[in-house]
Amino acid sequence: MSDFEKLGAFYLGKRVDKQDGALLDELVLYDAKDLTTHAFCVGMTGSGKTGLCVSLLEEAAIDGVPAIVIDPKGDLGNLALRFPELRAEDFLPYIDPGEASRKGHTPAEHATSVAAQWREGLAKWGQDGERIRRFRDAAEVVLYTPGSQIARPISIMRSLSAPPAALRDDVDGLRERVMGAVGGLLGMLGIEADPVRSREHIFLSNLLESAWRAGEDVSLADLVRRIQAPPFTRVGVMDLESFYPAKDRASLALGVNSILASPGFSAWLEGEPLDVGRLLRREDGHPRISILSIAHLDDAQRMFFVTLLLNEVIAWMRTQSGTSSLRAILYMDEVFGYLPPVANPSSKAPMLTLLKQARAFGLGVVLATQNPVDVDYKALSNCGTWLLGRLQTERDMARVLDGLAGASTATGAGFDRAAMEARLAGLQGRQFVLNNVHDAGPDLFQTRWALSYLRGPLTRDQLRALSRDGAAGVAAPSNSAAPSAVLAASQGSGVGGTSPASAAPDEPRPVLPAGITEQFLGGVDGCRYHAGLLMTLSLHYKHARTSTDVWQQASFIAPTLGRDPTETLASVEAHAVENLPLRDAPAPNARFAPLPAGSVTDKSWSALEKAIKAKAHREMGVTLYECKALSLWSASGEDHASFVARVQQGLREQRDVDMGKLRAKFEPKLTRLNERIARAEQKVIDEKGQVRQRQMDTAVNVGTTVLGALLGSRSVARAGTAVRSASRISREQQQVEAAEQTLASLQEQLAELEAEFQSSLSALAAQQPNVDIAEVVVRPTKSDLSVSRLDLLWIQE
Structure with a gap:
């Protein structure tokens, strides 16, 4: 399976014979690129809908595609239950004691049984613990509970x-x-x-x-x-x-x-801010599946949050570049009530916007429901993929068929209502009809075994435990690529550290040299000030290979004025000057801590300015990122996570182009060869039919000759006819053999073509480069680096 995993094919299951319902050994592989035209999954309780959608998200994660999952029922947290070792003790904390009791097991015994069931189920579908490990390593699963601290709050x-x-x-x-x-x-x-x-x-x-x-x-x-x-x-x-x-x-x-x-x-x-970029990727660019569980909220709160989230997704989407490859997935497990056919809840407008516009940005929207009646099928006509499972009532069936007919009309695809109705009526559990506008026709298949343990809704304690475990694996934030590096090696928690002279007696407000200005930060009647430093720097960053040419103003506060520049600049805090409550005069009856000896003179100020420039040049470099495999550089202000996402998207787009070329090369050959094989098979059938007919005719002629001889009629003429018929049978038998040889030759050519295609696939998979990202630090140019503001800052203690 390693080849198609690298080539953007999602393994959803195996085909089912449309005549007798037998499971065939033919994989159903869904092209990731097709998901940019969105998907709709419908099926009654027990149809396997959740398992199918979990499998789809697993496949996307393995392919490096992040996802935001809206979970109204609490089932999707199962994506976090990934146990590569498939040990009973891994399953035990998530075993339902009630289910174990109903089966006459202790929880430990039931965990052993479930672990064995999962090993056997995975093996039947050509999977194992290593594929679970690949899924676990490919994406981080993070559980959020908006409006609650059950898991991670938002x-x-x-x-x-x-x-x-x-x-x-x-x-x-x-x-x-x-x-x-x-x-x-x-x-x-x-x-x-x-x-x-x-x-x-x-x-x-x-x-x-x-x-x-x-x-x-x-x-x-x-x-x-x-x-x-x-x-x-x-x-x-x-x-x-x-x-x-x-x-x-x-x-x-x-x-x-x-x-x-x-x-x-x-x-x-x-909690964490509602930031779509952060929901999709960690700070190091690693993909995430962010599950937003809203099962604990009431209806009004759910609608409020879903609406806000959809609007945030739209805002994020419009900052992305256009692409025809899949960039991310937005999945909603139960869309009932959020996209109704008549009413206009606040969630409907942003949902419609996403269905109509997200394709251009590579965002695939996947919607699922077990209530197919109360869904706006005009909106769903924007979905190119329909995954149809068992339905509960004839009304559900009719509604789905109406919607599918409308979607087919919108895309210009043909639709055989009677045939589709017959297929849907005969579906068993875990069987689905895949209707993809990008394919020649519908496929009947059975879903594969999920890599995640599908135990059902998680308890609050389980959500808390998984949230803690997930938080422990989150990488520390990386340095931003924006030119806003921190000047100091360490920062205080806020403005207003303790002056070294705090214990010293107060002094009158000092008189400063003519060239030194002062500002006052805060202050109330009778307060005490100690001396710090307020500075604003002008920085210029240039990098020829990326055409970076950026000017930046940055302001900092040193909370304590030391005896020398090294002591003063040991700790500095970045601040936006416009947000500081600065005053030109001290508060009434203010007291002042003594200044360090010799710290405020023209000479010391000159030394401070020189030290600030030197430190800024050393420590205020911006980090640019380079991917040599794609000859890509990060843009000015682009952080590491965004650059990694762009690199991975670039690789995915190039892969899709290469796959398109491969299809264009092999599909016509495969089509022509299959057509010739079909004709050859028909010819063999026809030739064999003629031989059987001749054999019957010959038997009649021979029988008549014998009978005629017995009766004394024209036996000689009839015997001649029988001999000629036998001769024709021999010739036609040779024609059958020739037709069979032609068929065998064509089938051999087909096998060779398929082997050549598989070899090309393997070669393409092997060509997928490893994403090595190098960091390049660009320091501010010395000639343009200047200190535009340097004030003595009196800070209220």
Whole structure:
């Protein structure tokens, strides 16, 4: 299997004979590239739908494709149960005691039984523990529980942040994001709002859009204030008070504030940020399967979070370059209620946007449901792959067939409704019909054995344990490729370290030399200041091979002014000066710690500036990354994870091109040869049929001759006829042998062509280069490095 694994083919199962339902020894390999046109999987409980979708995600991970998984039921955490050694003790913590008891086993005995079952099941499908290890090594599985600390929490603090400038310039894209965010928020408030008619929806949309167009982030606390005092006086042509009076706005603000003040809401503000790039890849670029379990949330919270997530995915998607190869997967395990045919929940608009636009960016959307009736099949006409399992009712069957007919019409593919209905009616457990617009026709297959242990929904304790285990394996963040390296080897926790002279008596405010300026950081009446340093550097980075030519301003604070430059610059903190509460004068009745002797003179300031430049040149280099195999360099500001993702995507695109050339070379030959074989097989059948007919005719003629002889009729003439018939049989038998030889020769040519194709596949797989990424540190140019600001900074203690 190693060849197709390197070549982007997903092993989903084996074909099933359409006539007698027998399992054939023919692998069903799904082209990863086809998933960019999205997929829809439907099947009743017990159909094997979850196992199939888990297998699809496993195959994608082995191929290096990351995934975001929305898990409303809690089943998909099973992807974290990967046991290469297949030992009973690995399975034991996840054994259901109730199931063990029903089978008359202790948990330990049941774990032994399950481990044996998994070994046997994998072997039957040509897999083993090494393939599980390959899956485990290929992608990290991370479990998140938004709004809870059961597993890893996710913070939604960024969710009302202004989108990137590129998205703000996209009028339709910005409006979709605003509508989604507002719809989710109103859902949390229990308000079913029509985007066109609802006052609340229209007002909040205007509020959010005005802030985002100005590039302003909005927190929920900001939103409460803005609802009460909006930055506009008209909505459409009506004045604000007529459209939405202050009293009604106060009621809305109270509702938002109630969410903010509720004890449970604090969990939504803790944890990792809702960052799609981080969900897809670790800091070192390693792929992730991020499972966002929302089974613990109520319906309003689920809709709120799913809407926010889909909008974040759209924003991320629009920052990516176009590609025809699969870059990432967004999978939702139960789409029921999120993409209905008539209603318009807040999740529907972003879901439609993804189905229509994600293909161009290499994002494959996979949706699954066991409730096929309440799904918008017009939206699903954008799905090129349909995976159809057992259905529960005739109504379900009719709805799926209607949807499949619509999808086929949209793509221009033929659709035989009666044949498809017959196939669906005869499906057994784990059997699916694969209808892929990229293939010649539907395939009937049985799903392979999953690499992950499918134990069903995980308990809270199991989620916690898996989350802790996963967190232990997360790599430490790598240095950013952006020119913002930290000046010092170590940083303090914040501005305002303790002055070495803290214990010394206060002194009057010192008089500084004429060329030295001072600033005051914070301060209240009677406070005490100690001396630090505020500096701003101008840095210039140049790198000819990447055409890097970047200027940057960077500001730092040294919390303590030392006796010499080395002591002062031992610890420095990066700060945005515009965010600091700087003052030109001290607080009233302020006291001052003594300055180190000789630390504030023209000579010492000159020495400080020189030391700052030297340290900046040594330590403020930016890291660029190079992949020699593809002759690729990282762009300015591109971090390691983003560069690794771009390299892997480049390899995948080149592989898809090479596979396309291979198909273009062999498919016509294979098609012609199969057509000739089909004709040759028919000729053998026809020739054998003629021989059988001649043998029957000859038997009749010979019989008549004997009978005629007995009866004394024209025996001589009839005997001559029998002899001639036997002669014709001999000639036709020779024709049968010739036809069989022709067929055998063509089958031998087919075997040789298939061997040549397999050899080409193996050669292509062997050509896939290892991704070695080198780091190159570009230091700021000495000639352009300058200290544009150097102030004595008085810091309140």
